[in-house]
Amino acid sequence: MISSSSLTPEVLEQAYGHRARECPSSNEQINLVFSQDRSFDLVELEQLLEAVGWSRRPMRRVRLALDHTLLKVGLWRHDPLFPRLVGFARCTGDGVLEATVWDVAIHPIYQGVGLGKHLMDYTLESLKEMGVKRVTLFADPGVVDFYERQGWTLEPDGHKCAFWYA
């Protein structure tokens, strides 16, 4: 059992980097942490993304894409030895005028208790700290409500129209 006391500010910074922040958890036996700096095991990341139903992508390309990603957020279930990745989001963009959110995922066994919303909050706050002016994303039709409730505007609404080219 992991007790909350194991997560001192020193441990937080050392294991997750200086921009890490605890994520509110509905289970007091579990410490959850947002990190921009803790590096990902690509196998663990792909397992998470597969668990939410996305198809596997070539590891080499995922690594290259992550290397050129503006902001990578991991949501970790803290453990002193083996933190586990339970959520993820990443943003591309220029970090000033534009950012675009991709690959938002909460592991199925952690879904439905508010973590997705906390993940988006942390991600948007991190972009705001960078000074980004405008944030965009593309969502699957099944999660439109998830974003609308959090204040996102669905396009086209007469203001902007979104296109896709594959």
Next chain:
Amino acid sequence: MISSSSLTPEVLEQAYGHRARECPSSNEQINLVFSQDRSFDLVELEQLLEAVGWSRRPMRRVRLALDHTLLKVGLWRHDPLFPRLVGFARCTGDGVLEATVWDVAIHPIYQGVGLGKHLMDYTLESLKEMGVKRVTLFADPGVVDFYERQGWTLEPDGHKCAFWYA
């Protein structure tokens, strides 16, 4: 008068970089060139974007945004001494899985003769050469036709939905 003969492969590479390419021009007295490498005068770039009706942005932020932009395409009207910027597009993204096109513009006096289409073709080919899998963009409602004719899919069409957060 600028004669076509002034644009040898050597001049092209020297003035516009090795990925430069001539753009078909309906006026044989004008040589037009796509370049990824020729650097922009930020004042000239903002004048172009203002000429198509966009509001001025702080120069320092534009410079920072360009520094963190994956692909910047300039369309230049060739002149041995003073090439003039007549078109522009840029893309953010990770260069592997995702890219997003922003700030597509052709100077009003050069519009309507196919240059916008050539600019998009050159931009998409450059992304393809990088190996980018998927390209997205947000368009003003007034230019939806421009993109649809070139094979872009307007979203949401039931497959993906686009969101905007400002």
